[in-house]
Amino acid sequence: xxxKYKNNIAIHAPTRCGSTSMAVYLGFDPDKEDIPESxxxxxxxxxxxxxxxxxxxxxRLQSAISYSDHVAHSNSEKIPYGDYGTYVEWVxxxxxxxxxxxxxxANPRFYYIDFNRLGEYIPRSKSTKSFxxxxxxxxxxxxxxxxxxQLQQEYGGYCHIKENWRELEPHTWRVLTKSLSNVKVxxxx
Numbered sequence: 001x002x003x004k005y006k007n008n009i010a011i012h013a014p015t016r017c018g019s020t021s022m023a024v025y026l027g028f029d030p031d032k033e034d035i036p037e038s039x040x041x042x043x044x045x046x047x048x049x050x051x052x053x054x055x056x057x058x059x060r061l062q063s064a065i066s067y068s069d070h071v072a073h074s075n076s077e078k079i080p081y082g083d084y085g086t087y088v089e090w091v092x093x094x095x096x097x098x099x100x101x102x103x104x105x106a107n108p109r110f111y112y113i114d115f116n117r118l119g120e121y122i123p124r125s126k127s128t129k130s131f132x133x134x135x136x137x138x139x140x141x142x143x144x145x146x147x148x149x150q151l152q153q154e155y156g157g158y159c160h161i162k163e164n165w166r167e168l169e170p171h172t173w174r175v176l177t178k179s180l181s182n183v184k185v186x187x188x189x
Contacts, residue, residue, distance in 0.1 A: 001030075002042055009176055010044035013053040015094040016063040018118045022053065025122040025177075043102075043110060049176060051168055054161055055115035057099060057154040058137050061145065064094035091145050100157030104164070111168035112161055120170040 001019040003011040003026050013022035023030040043050035055063075068090040104110070113121055138148055146154075 004044065004047065008047060009049040009051060010042055010047040011051045011053075012042040014055075014060075014096070014098075016060045016067065017053040017055045017115050018122070019053075021118070021122055021124050043107075048109060049168075050110050051173075052102070052110075052112045052161070052165070053115055053118065054099070054112040054158065057095075057097065057151060057158055058139075058142075059115075061091075061095040061142055061151070062136075062139075064091045065141070065145075067094060088145065095145070097146065097150060097154045098157075099161060100153045103157050103160045108166070110161075110165040112165045113168055113173070114162075117170075121173045 001013050001015070001023055003013075003022070011022065011026070013019040020030050042052070068087055118124075138151060142148075142151060
């Protein structure tokens with residue numbers, strides 16, 4: 001999910017990277033509002049701060065699988081139990097690969113928030129479905145969704161961002177977002 005705040009900050013919280021909690025923190029109801037998931041307009045050229053919530057792609061994929069398993073087994077209309085095609089689509093839509101496309105030289109306007117520290121930045125939403133996931137690397141079941149090479153490239157992009165972008169400190173985040181109630185936050189389309 002992409003958000004623009006104060007014409008100064010572009011925030012990208014991808015699915016399975018705290019997107020629901022971020023939406024709630026920024027004043028959206030993710031159950032009622034259609035918030036687009038798009039990486040095409042991130043980073044934003046007109047924003048001073050471009051903030052990405054960054055999660056290990058192996059853990060993100062495993063979380064998408066666990067989430068989709070949960071939805072499929074909860075008698076949800078979103079994924080009818082036994083509908084493998086819809087299940088695969090859900091996993092892919094909740095673990096899309098794009099970190100590798102964000103490989104850039106270091107830019108002082110690019111920041112990341114480590115997903116494993118997200119609780120230091122924002123509270124966890126009550127509607128968040130979380131699953132304990134370890135960053136274990138490749139598992140054979142992942143080949144149902146991506147090739148080993150695709151995930152290795154994505155992991156390389158993840159490592160590149162961690163090495164070349166700056167981690168936004170929680171204090172700085174709080175200063176930048178302290179007046180959310182006074183400023184309109186928009187979902188970017």
